[in-house]
Amino acid sequence: MKIIQIPFFCATALVAPALPAGESATTALLQAVEARDLSAVETSLATGANPNARVGNKSVLASLLGDDCHSAKPGMVYALLQAGAVPEGLEEASYWERSVYAPYFSLKRGEKVTAAQAAAMMEQAVDIGAPVWAKMALECGADPNGYCTGESDPQREGYTYLYRAVFGGECHYGDSLGTARVLLQGGADPNKPNMDGRVPLQCWRCWKEQMDILLEFGADPMVISSEGKTTLMYAGTGEAVHALLAAGVPWGARDKAGKSALWYALHSEYWGAARALLESAPEDEAQYARDLLHRHYRTNARFPVKLFEDVPGF
Numbered sequence: 001m002k003i004i005q006i007p008f009f010c011a012t013a014l015v016a017p018a019l020p021a022g023e024s025a026t027t028a029l030l031q032a033v034e035a036r037d038l039s040a041v042e043t044s045l046a047t048g049a050n051p052n053a054r055v056g057n058k059s060v061l062a063s064l065l066g067d068d069c070h071s072a073k074p075g076m077v078y079a080l081l082q083a084g085a086v087p088e089g090l091e092e093a094s095y096w097e098r099s100v101y102a103p104y105f106s107l108k109r110g111e112k113v114t115a116a117q118a119a120a121m122m123e124q125a126v127d128i129g130a131p132v133w134a135k136m137a138l139e140c141g142a143d144p145n146g147y148c149t150g151e152s153d154p155q156r157e158g159y160t161y162l163y164r165a166v167f168g169g170e171c172h173y174g175d176s177l178g179t180a181r182v183l184l185q186g187g188a189d190p191n192k193p194n195m196d197g198r199v200p201l202q203c204w205r206c207w208k209e210q211m212d213i214l215l216e217f218g219a220d221p222m223v224i225s226s227e228g229k230t231t232l233m234y235a236g237t238g239e240a241v242h243a244l245l246a247a248g249v250p251w252g253a254r255d256k257a258g259k260s261a262l263w264y265a266l267h268s269e270y271w272g273a274a275r276a277l278l279e280s281a282p283e284d285e286a287q288y289a290r291d292l293l294h295r296h297y298r299t300n301a302r303f304p305v306k307l308f309e310d311v312p313g314f
Contacts, residue, residue: 025049033060038072042079051085062089065097071175074132077101081108099124104136118142119149126164126183127152129174134165134182144188147195158195162188166200166210177209190219199223201231201244204268208239221247228255233264238276241265245280252285262289266296271304278311290314 029049032040045051055063061080064073081087087105090098103117122142125133138144148164150157156164165180180200184190193199200206201219215221221231221244232249235241241261245251254260262281265274274293281289290313297303297314308314 026053029053030055030060033064033076036070036072036076038075038079041076045079045083049083051080051083058092059086059088061085061087062092065089065093065101074130078132078136081105096124096128100130100133100136103140107140113140115141115143119146120151122146122161123148123152123164126161126179127156129165129168129176129179131175131178131182134161134179134186138182138186144183144186145192160188160192160194160200162190162192163194163198163200163203166203166214167205177213180210181213184213184217190214190217191223197226198234202229202234204234204236204270206234206240207237208243211240211243215243215247221249225255227257229264230255230261232261232277233259235261235265235273236268236270238272241273241276241280251277251280251282260288260292262292266292266300269300269302271307275307275311278308286313 025044025047026049028047029041029044029051030053032038032044033055051060053060061077064077064080081104087101087108090102090105093101100121103113103121107113118137118140119142121137121140122134124130125137126148144161146161148156148159148161156167159167162180162183165176165183168174168176190201191199199219200214201211201221201223202225203210206214224230230249230253232241232244232251232253233255235244252260262274262277264270265277278289278293290311293308293311293314297305297308
């Protein structure tokens with residue numbers, strides 16, 4: 001018998017040589033920047049990525065500057081600079097970016113930042129609702145208890161930075177709540193009034209989330225304005241009403257004009273707040289509350305009947 005020998009071949013998978021850790025992290029950094037993934041940028045920098053890597057003929061930092069309004073960009077710029085990126089590329093920045101980054105880049109180069117520059121940075125941060133910009137402004141020496149000049153919006157002149165942050169930024173991707181937290185952590189006084197005497201808890205756009213953080217940092221819910229208004233008289237939502245009542249603000253207080261929180265809610269058409277106040281009216285105020293509700297129903301063509309039709313006595 002003839003024996004035929006068949007050769008045996010062992011297939012071995014081809015494996016690319018592993019990149020050094022730093023190169024691998026830098027590749028991950030460039031991919032994260034392209035994807036606008038802040039968490040991945042921070043991770044890659046923490047594992048040894050080169051913060052001065054190049055994207056074509058630009059530094060990775062410069063590649064982030066420009067008109068792209070992605071919400072992750074400020075955090076990525078900050079992370080790169082904290083990791084040692086050379087502060088360059090301002091010629092690529094938008095007008096708004098230059099107003100903030102120019103002083104901060106100067107600070108990172110060891111140059112002096114003036115109080116006026118730091119204040120302008122902070123006003124941009126609270127106008128837009130940019131927590132990272134607020135952090136940069138504080139590092140540059142901005143006073144967390146400063147006032148807005150109204151340069152970008154004259155209607156906000158005299159607001160404290162914190163009040164402006166609570167009121168809300170004007171950018172669709174802004175994070176006003178995060179900006180308020182940065183200010184409070186940086187030493188902002190939650191009880192400092194605007195030039196007109198109102199404190200952040202007396203902002204009608206102080207929603208439940210803003211209210212919670214203000215109370216967490218020591219805001220006084222019992223503060224009274226110069227017109228005799230309680231914080232409850234500014235509440236714009238039902239959640240805000242419940243939070244203030246839980247904090248001890250009296251339901252039935254009247255201001256110097258004799259008006260109550262329910263009057264202000266109905267008059268301002270804060271229907272959610274009005275509904276919450278009606279549901280929580282104490283027994284000795286129940287008739288007053290029903291009478292006030294009927295009066296606004298008869299005189300306001302926009303009154304949302306369906307929202308109140310199940311209120312007892314309506």
